[in-house]
Amino acid sequence: xxxxxxxxxxxxxxxxxxxxxxxxxxxxxxxxxxxxxxxxxxxxxxxxxxxxxxxxxxxxxxxxxxxxxxxxxxxxxxxxxxxxxxxxxxxxxxxxxxxxxxxxxxxxxxxxxxxxxxxxxxxxxxxxxxxxxxxxxxxxxxxxxxxxxxxxxxxxxxxxxxxxxxxxxxxxxxxxxxxxxxxxxxxxxxxxxxxxxxxxxxxxxxxxxxxxxxxxxxxxxxxxxxxxxxxxxxxxxxxxxxxxxxxxxxxxxxxxxxxxxxxxxxxxxxxxxxxxxxxxxxxxxxxxxxxxxxxxxxxxxxxxxxxxx
Amino acid sequence: xxxxxxxxxxxxxxxxxxxxxxxxxxxxxxxxxxxxxxxxxxxxxxxxxxxxxxxxxxxxxxxxxxxxxxxxxxxxxxxxxxxxxxxxxxxxxxxxxxxxxxxxxxxxxxxxxxxxxxxxxxxxxxxxxxxxxxxxxxxxxxxxxxxxxxxxxxxxxxxxxxxxxxxxxxxxxxxxxxxxxxxxxxxxxxxxxxxxxxxxxxxxxxxxxxxxxxxxxxxxxxxxxxxxxxxxxxxxxxxxxxxxxxxxxxxxxxxxxxxxxxxxxxxxxxxxxx
Numbered sequence: 001x002x003x004x005x006x007x008x009x010x011x012x013x014x015x016x017x018x019x020x021x022x023x024x025x026x027x028x029x030x031x032x033x034x035x036x037x038x039x040x041x042x043x044x045x046x047x048x049x050x051x052x053x054x055x056x057x058x059x060x061x062x063x064x065x066x067x068x069x070x071x072x073x074x075x076x077x078x079x080x081x082x083x084x085x086x087x088x089x090x091x092x093x094x095x096x097x098x099x100x101x102x103x104x105x106x107x108x109x110x111x112x113x114x115x116x117x118x119x120x121x122x123x124x125x126x127x128x129x130x131x132x133x134x135x136x137x138x139x140x141x142x143x144x145x146x147x148x149x150x151x152x153x154x155x156x157x158x159x160x161x162x163x164x165x166x167x168x169x170x171x172x173x174x175x176x177x178x179x180x181x182x183x184x185x186x187x188x189x190x191x192x193x194x195x196x197x198x199x200x201x202x203x204x205x206x207x208x209x210x211x212x213x214x215x216x217x218x219x220x221x222x223x224x225x226x227x228x229x230x231x232x233x234x235x236x237x238x239x240x241x242x243x244x245x246x247x248x249x250x251x252x253x254x255x256x257x258x259x260x261x262x263x264x265x266x267x268x269x270x271x272x273x274x275x276x277x278x279x280x281x282x283x284x285x286x287x288x289x290x291x292x293x294x295x296x297x298x299x300x301x302x303x304x305x306x307x308x309x
Numbered sequence: 310x311x312x313x314x315x316x317x318x319x320x321x322x323x324x325x326x327x328x329x330x331x332x333x334x335x336x337x338x339x340x341x342x343x344x345x346x347x348x349x350x351x352x353x354x355x356x357x358x359x360x361x362x363x364x365x366x367x368x369x370x371x372x373x374x375x376x377x378x379x380x381x382x383x384x385x386x387x388x389x390x391x392x393x394x395x396x397x398x399x400x401x402x403x404x405x406x407x408x409x410x411x412x413x414x415x416x417x418x419x420x421x422x423x424x425x426x427x428x429x430x431x432x433x434x435x436x437x438x439x440x441x442x443x444x445x446x447x448x449x450x451x452x453x454x455x456x457x458x459x460x461x462x463x464x465x466x467x468x469x470x471x472x473x474x475x476x477x478x479x480x481x482x483x484x485x486x487x488x489x490x491x492x493x494x495x496x497x498x499x500x501x502x503x504x505x506x507x508x509x510x511x512x513x514x515x516x517x518x519x520x521x522x523x524x525x526x527x528x529x530x531x532x533x534x535x536x537x538x539x540x541x542x543x544x545x546x547x548x549x550x551x552x553x554x555x556x557x558x559x560x561x562x563x564x565x566x567x568x569x570x571x572x573x574x575x576x577x578x579x580x581x582x583x
Contacts, residue, residue: 017485020485023409037452041434044437046433122573190577253541275435
């Protein structure tokens with residue numbers, strides 16, 4: 001009797017085991033935690049963003065949200081603040097991306113030299129990237145006040161002696177500087193690993209042909225790291241469009257995008273409307289437009305990249 | 310042309326020191342200013358004028374309690390990393406080593422999600438969190454972020470490189486596929502899992518957008534959100550704010566110096582693979 005039960009047990013075990021051990025069962029079992037979270041915390045919100053964008057929906061009365069077609073989109077496209085916000089986003093990217101890319105490459109070349117203490121410099125250049133945007137913005141707000149040694153120094157190059165983040169002409173540039181300061185450490189690290197893979201004999205051959213250091217840089221280094229440049233440019237472009245923390249920090253108690261909307265971007269535009277004003281429908285429509293802008297830019301960059309290669 | 314040439318002269322210390330000072334300056338300024346009194350801001354004063362009182366304020370006042378914010382940050386970051394250490398590798402393993410109907414769809418989901426900026430879903434996530442009553446709670450700050458498609462993608466690349474023989478040998482020893490994963494493959498993935506944890510750590514620790522959206526109660530703030538509120542409240546008191554910056558930045562710096570090598574490797578590999 002005992003032997004029989006044992007046999008049944010073993011049979012049952014192996015039957016369970018076959019199911020549990022099948023690729024199908026294990027595959028779905030392993031993907032399940034991810035899929036459950038994804039459906040609830042990505043797919044559903046993603047669809048909601050589109051659905052709400054066609055509704056007159058307020059956070060306080062979401063049950064009574066009603067379908068209003070494209071009205072939110074029409075209102076946004078009629079709002080000249082939105083165009084200003086798009087322009088500001090583009091301005092940040094156009095200023096910050098080339099500067100941080102060039103600076104990243106320059107710093108990578110500097111710490112790739114055969115010199116003492118290059119590890120320390122690498123760390124110094126990289127640390128801004130790992131500190132929080134809020135901390136860096138806070139420090140820079142103290143540094144870029146009217147009359148400090150930093151604003152006076154910039155004054156030598158023709159910049160006004162003003163409190164940068166509170167000045168409508170300088171605030172956006174201030175945000176771009178913050179982004180550059182933190183992002184170029186990342187670009188440096190990415191470039192550095194590429195520089196270390198440039199074959200040494202390329203430079204030796206260049207020297208034999210009498211190429212100057214600048215020519216070696218121009219005709220050996222730059223072409224060699226070209227794929228990395230595309231990566232660095234596309235990553236920082238996308239991140240540049242998503243800047244939020246720095247602007248939130250300089251806006252303090254005022255509306256996002258202070259002073260007087262000078263740093264209002266597509267991101268702060270949707271955040272101000274959707275979350276601060278709780279106008280879920282209007283904010284969602286702005287988010288959808290933001291999404292399409294990002295998609296168009298990603299597409300254009302991909303196209304450019306494919307053409308160049 | 311001559312000036313440009315100079316930049317690329319190897320062994321040139323001048324430029325690296327200038328750029329280095331430029332980058333170190335904000336940090337040195339912060340550290341220095343955090344030790345002086347308000348009258349001495351932007352002046353150079355001797356060590357006898359220095360004071361710890363700026364730092365003391367953060368440990369004695371309940372309204373802006375840095376130890377409490379630190380604890381909140383540690384809990385939030387800890388939960389997110391543990392979740393990512395379990396959920397991502399499981400999904401990645403399924404995509405890399407198992408053959409089942411629906412796998413292509415899941416892979417497509419991972420890749421497509423990676424490309425969507427989080428802003429896109431922020432408003433509905435906020436609404437969901439609010440409806441669940443999760444505002445100002447660790448649940449709201451962590452549950453939506455327990456997985457990350459980028460890391461699933463990274464880990465999948467690694468698992469593909471693990472030879473099938475390891476899994477077959479484990480199965481000959483009587484392990485199921487589940488057992489083979491947890492006992493054999495998972496420990497093999499130590500290095501990509503460390504990389505993932507480091508990236509997840511700094512991303513979560515420094516995040517402002519999400520915690521500032523989902524918390525409004527100062528007792529539930531994380532360090533970064535708390536720092537921003539301190540900055541707004543005491544804007545004229547530069548030394549106090551600088552002490553706040555130092556206190557909120559020290560933990561991530563300590564973390565960085567411990568894991569510097571893996572950290573930099575992680576960042577550069579994300580670039581090479583990209």
